[in-house]
Amino acid sequence: xxxxAELTRRPLDLISESSAIEKIEMRTxxxxxxxxxETSFGSIDSxxxxxxxxEANGLIGWGEVVAAEEPRYSxxxxxxxxxxxxxxLSPAILTRPLTGLxxxxxxxxxxxxxxxxxxxxxxxxxxxxxxSTGQSLSQLIGGTRFSIPVxxxxxxxxxxxxxxxxxxxxLSLGYRRIKLKIKPGWDIDVVRVARTRYPKILLSVDANCAxxxxxxxxxxxxxxxxxxxxxxxxxxxxxxxxxxxxxSLKTPICLDESITSPARAxxxxxxxxxxxxxxxxxxxxxxxxxxxxxxxxxxRNIPVWCGGMLESGIGRAHxxxxxxxxxxxxxxxxxxxxxxFARDVxxxxxxxxxxxxxxVPQAPGLGFEMDLxxxxxxxxxxxxxxxxxxxL
Ligand code: OSB
Ligand code: MG
Numbered sequence: 001x002x003x004x005a006e007l008t009r010r011p012l013d014l015i016s017e018s019s020a021i022e023k024i025e026m027r028t029x030x031x032x033x034x035x036x037x038e039t040s041f042g043s044i045d046s047x048x049x050x051x052x053x054x055e056a057n058g059l060i061g062w063g064e065v066v067a068a069e070e071p072r073y074s075x076x077x078x079x080x081x082x083x084x085x086x087x088x089l090s091p092a093i094l095t096r097p098l099t100g101l102x103x104x105x106x107x108x109x110x111x112x113x114x115x116x117x118x119x120x121x122x123x124x125x126x127x128x129x130x131x132s133t134g135q136s137l138s139q140l141i142g143g144t145r146f147s148i149p150v151x152x153x154x155x156x157x158x159x160x161x162x163x164x165x166x167x168x169x170x171l172s173l174g175y176r177r178i179k180l181k182i183k184p185g186w187d188i189d190v191v192r193v194a195r196t197r198y199p200k201i202l203l204s205v206d207a208n209c210a211x212x213x214x215x216x217x218x219x220x221x222x223x224x225x226x227x228x229x230x231x232x233x234x235x236x237x238x239x240x241x242x243x244x245x246x247x248s249l250k251t252p253i254c255l256d257e258s259i260t261s262p263a264r265a266x267x268x269x270x271x272x273x274x275x276x277x278x279x280x281x282x283x284x285x286x287x288x289x290x291x292x293x294x295x296x297x298x299x300r301n302i303p304v305w306c307g308g309m310l311e312s313g314i315g316r317a318h319x320x321x322x323x324x325x326x327x328x329x330x331x332x333x334x335x336x337x338x339x340x341f342a343r344d345v346x347x348x349x350x351x352x353x354x355x356x357x358x359x360v361p362q363a364p365g366l367g368f369e370m371d372l373x374x375x376x377x378x379x380x381x382x383x384x385x386x387x388x389x390x391x392l
Pocket of ligand 1: 152256308309310311337
C-alpha cells in the first residue's frame with residue numbers, strides 16, 4: 001500500500017486560547033428511540049442523554065457524555081459520569097483559566113479512567129474554543145473533508161425478514177456501509193443470507209465482545225463472506241486473543257471496546273490484534289486522545305472510522321468534525337438524526353444525502369443551533385457548578 005501524504009494537522013498544543021469558564025451545566029434528557037436497539041448486551045428503547053455546557057465571556061459550548069444508563073458497553077454510566085464531572089472534573093477546570101486543549105488534558109489526567117465523563121466536558125470546551133476563535137470544529141482540529149461517507153449500524157432483529165427490510169431501506173437511502181450486530185445464535189446464517197442477497201455492498205459485523213477465543217472455528221465461518229471487518233469479537237479488555245484470532249482470518253478485525261487510549265491502540269497494532277480501528281471520542285477520553293490515535297494510525301496506514309453511541313445531534317456534530325480528518329477513510333456510524341429519533345436537539349437535524357454523505361458544517365463552533373425549548377421539555381435533571389463557588 002502506498003504511504004499517505006504527510007499529515008499537516010496542527011499539533012494539539014496549538015489548539016489554545018485562554019478562557020475563564022464561569023459555569024458548567026449538566027443536564028440529562030430522555031429521548032425515545034424510533035425503534036428498539038438490540039446488541040449482544042441487551043435492548044434499549046430510549047436514550048438518557050447527558051448534555052454538558054460550559055460558559056465563558058457570553059459564549060456557550062456544548063458537549064455530550066455518551067455513557068449509557070447501564071454499565072454494559074463500558075463500566076461508565078450516566079450516574080458515574082455525573083458524579084465524576086460534578087465532583088472532580090468541573091473543579092479542575094474552574095479553579096483557574098484554561099489555556100487550551102493540552103492544559104485541559106493535563107488537568108484531567110489525575111482522574112483515572114472515566115473517559116466518557118472527561119470527553120463530554122472536553123467536547124463542550126472544544127466547541128467554546130471553536131466559537132471564540134471563529135472556526136468550525138472541523139477547522140479547529142485540522143479536518144480536511146467537506147463531506148463524509150456514512151453507514152448504519154443495524155441492531156439484532158426479532159426476525160430475518162425484519163433485518164432484510166432494514167438493510168433494503170438504508171441502502172435505498174444511500175448509506176455506504178451496513179453493519180450488522182451479531183451474537184451467538186444470530187450470526188453466521190444471518191450474515192450469509194444478507195451477503196447472498198447483496199453480494200457487492202460494504203458489509204461488516206459487530207459482536208460487542210460476545211465470543212471467546214474458543215469460538216475461533218465458529219468465527220472462521222464468517223471469513224468467506226467478504227466482510228469489510230469483524231468488529232470487537234472478543235473481550236473488551238483483550239488484545240492477545242484478538243491477535244491470535246486475527247492471524248487465522250483474512251477478514252480484518254476492527255477493535256472498538258478494547259481501544260481505550262493511544263497506548264492501547266499502539267499495543268494492538270504492534271502485536272497484530274486488529275487491522276482497523278473504530279475511534280469514539282467518548283471511549284478514548286476526548287479529542288486529544290482521538291487525534292493522537294488518528295495520527296498513529298495514519299502514519300501506519302491503518303484505516304480508522306468514527307464509531308457512534310446513539311448520540312443526540314450534539315455528540316453527532318462532534319463526530320462529524322472528527323470524521324473530517326484525513327485518516328477517516330471508512331464510512332462511520334454517523335447516521336441521520338431520523339435514524340435514531342423522531343426529533344433531534346439541534347437545528348437543522350443531521351441528514352444523509354442520496355450518495356450516503358453527511359455535510360461537514362463550516363460555520364463557527366458546532367455549526368448547528370441548539371433547540372433549547374425542546375431540550376428543556378425533555379429534561380430529566382439539571383445541575384450546575386459555578387466558578388465563583390469553587391474559587392478559594
Ligand atoms: O458497538 O458500535 C457499537 C451503539 C451503542 C453502543 C455501542 C455501539 C453502538 C452502535 C451504534 O453500533 C452506532 C450508532 O449508530 O450510533
Ligand atoms: Mg462496536
